[in-house]
Amino acid sequence: MKDILTHNLGLKILSVVIAFFIWLAVVNVSNPLETRSREILLEVQNESVLEKAGLAYELDMKKTTVTVTYQVHSMDQTSISSADFKAYINLADYYPATGTVPVSVEVLNNKDYLLESVAVRPGVIRVKTEQIQQKDFDLQVNQLGNPAAGYEVDRVTLHPDMVTLEGPESVIGRINAVGVEINIEGIHAQTSGTAVPVFYDANGNKINLDERVSINIEEIAYTIDLMKTKVMALEFEVSGQPAEGFRYMGMEASADKVSVIGVESVIQSIPSIKIPGSVLNVNGATENQVITVDVEDFLPDKENISIPWHSQVTVTLKVEKLEQRTLEVPMNRIIEEGENESYLYEYSTASVELTFEGLKADLDEMAVSDLIVEMDVSSMNIGTYPGTLTVEGLENIILVGHSDFQVIVSSKDSHREEESETQESDEGDTPAGSSQVSGSSSLSTPQTSASESTESQDSPGHTSEAAEETGHQVPEGSHGPSGSGGTGW
Numbered sequence: 001m002k003d004i005l006t007h008n009l010g011l012k013i014l015s016v017v018i019a020f021f022i023w024l025a026v027v028n029v030s031n032p033l034e035t036r037s038r039e040i041l042l043e044v045q046n047e048s049v050l051e052k053a054g055l056a057y058e059l060d061m062k063k064t065t066v067t068v069t070y071q072v073h074s075m076d077q078t079s080i081s082s083a084d085f086k087a088y089i090n091l092a093d094y095y096p097a098t099g100t101v102p103v104s105v106e107v108l109n110n111k112d113y114l115l116e117s118v119a120v121r122p123g124v125i126r127v128k129t130e131q132i133q134q135k136d137f138d139l140q141v142n143q144l145g146n147p148a149a150g151y152e153v154d155r156v157t158l159h160p161d162m163v164t165l166e167g168p169e170s171v172i173g174r175i176n177a178v179g180v181e182i183n184i185e186g187i188h189a190q191t192s193g194t195a196v197p198v199f200y201d202a203n204g205n206k207i208n209l210d211e212r213v214s215i216n217i218e219e220i221a222y223t224i225d226l227m228k229t230k231v232m233a234l235e236f237e238v239s240g241q242p243a244e245g246f247r248y249m250g251m252e253a254s255a256d257k258v259s260v261i262g263v264e265s266v267i268q269s270i271p272s273i274k275i276p277g278s279v280l281n282v283n284g285a286t287e288n289q290v291i292t293v294d295v296e297d298f299l300p301d302k303e304n305i306s307i308p309w310h311s312q313v314t315v316t317l318k319v320e321k322l323e324q325r326t327l328e329v330p331m332n333r334i335i336e337e338g339e340n341e342s343y344l345y346e347y348s349t350a351s352v353e354l355t356f357e358g359l360k361a362d363l364d365e366m367a368v369s370d371l372i373v374e375m376d377v378s379s380m381n382i383g384t385y386p387g388t389l390t391v392e393g394l395e396n397i398i399l400v401g402h403s404d405f406q407v408i409v410s411s412k413d414s415h416r417e418e419e420s421e422t423q424e425s426d427e428g429d430t431p432a433g434s435s436q437v438s439g440s441s442s443l444s445t446p447q448t449s450a451s452e453s454t455e456s457q458d459s460p461g462h463t464s465e466a467a468e469e470t471g472h473q474v475p476e477g478s479h480g481p482s483g484s485g486g487t488g489w
Contacts, residue, residue: 033115034074038081039065042103042125043088050091050129056168056212057091060126068105069119076113084109085118089125100124133169137178138162139197139220145185147226152261152308153184154227158220163197167213176202180220191224228264232273233257234295234313239277242285242319247359247396249318251280258295258313262305270300275315282317289317324400325363326355329373331405334389338378342413345377348406352389358397366397380409 042064050057066087072080086108089101105120141156163178180195196219199207209215234256242248260267275293282289296302296311331347339345354373356363372392387405 032074033071034077035069035071036077036080037067037069038085040068040082040085040087040105040120042066043086045088045090046092050094051132054132055129056132058128058168058212060128061122066103066105067121069121070114071116072113073115079110079113087120089127091127094127094129096129099128100126130168130170132166133172134164134166135172135175136162136164137175140177140179141222142179142181142198144181144183147184148186148188150229151188151226152229154225154261156182157223157225159222160217160220163220164216165213166215167210171210171213174201174207175199177204180222182222182224184224187224187226190226192222194219194221196220227261228267229259229261230267231257232260232270235272235274236280236315237275237277238280238282238317240281240283240285242282245322246286246319247322248282248285249320249359251318252316254314255310258307258311259309260299260305261308262301266301266304270305273298273300280315280317282319285317285319286321288319291315291317320359322357323360323363324355324357325366326353327366327368327371328353329368329371333368333371333373335372335374337374337376340377342411343380343382344410344412345380346408346410347387348408349403352387352405353403354389354391354399355401356394356397357400362396375407377407377409380407382409382411384408 042059044059047057068085068087070080084107086106088104090104091101094101102124103120103122105118107114107118139158139161141158143153143156147153158180165172165175165178177200178197179200181198182193182195184191197215197217199209201207234253236251236253238248238251258273260273273295275295275298279293280291291314293313293315294311295313296307299305299307328351330351331349334347334352336345354371356366370393374390374392375387376390385407387407389399389402391399
């Protein structure tokens, strides 16, 4: 048996070797070796190493996967999947000098199908690091919409009213403000709810929070308190007198009402806001007075009422310089108030000069025909008196004085007797067939001839039948019809 096994041993070994190579050739032809690759998600290990050092990191790569390359027979390739591999970097291996970390790969399953070692691309990953910053932000409130008509937001209470952000300096530096957006459209009572923080850059634009930034609270609780609104009228009181020769002409205000907000019951009980004369004073003024008034200073109940905006009002107190104008008025335009029907009223002048004071525009429009000039004669008996005139119907114009004149009061009966005696005397001295007309009487000697009386019934300065019927004596250059009284100068 031994002889049989050892007989031609060399040939037998050679045959086995040849057979192996033949088998190998057959296998390589029907099941060849192939190089394959897979995209594997890159894991990051030991992040806490950098965090403990106060550093935030960012991988310098466009994607978060690496490529794993391996060799497998074609018949076995379907047995290999991405799940059979694990690719990772260990931040404990971070080398600050180069800023890189090597990529490691492990075969988790089906190792037997892989004929050679597995390769990975890229072999190293560049890691950017920067300091971690922590910053507090006071929360802002951005109201969306408007409450129901007649209501305004009094205050919005947030809990908490501040948040803390932590992350890379470059990212935290982009965040300028943090707030909450609350929809108040149509609300008419106290409202509560929650809102998520919103982040804004320096231009007020919203920005998304970087995943490397953490916030200490995710939701903010809020409560909205409402107040009633009302438009209130402003009442302006003006005090004082401008300087002599000037007149207060009225006021103008930049606003005659303001919007107030407050407790509804209090607001409804206040009809208006008064600005006192102690603030609006024109005493001694020679020009317009411009006064800025903060209406909020004059609210009757500051604890329960406020002005949310535009509380200042500009008030202009108008002061204009006065001018004078003198008009000559005929005496026959004077209306005698309180006249006695038994008396005759004559004047020492044919006209009188009246001086008025007012604005130039008003003075320029004045005309003698528009004036109602009056004199009170009720206290005058027979004799001579200084005349005192008043003018009715003046607007924005005052009578400051007039020229002097005398009023001569005499009896109508004595005047008739004197006229009769004069007429008889003239008739006795006049030749038959002739007539004589005497001249007008003197004011110092008020005697008028009968002929004068007859010929000048309708002439000023003489007595007429019509004047006697109305109780008037109309001497030369004197008065007209009677009228209502006025205020004397």
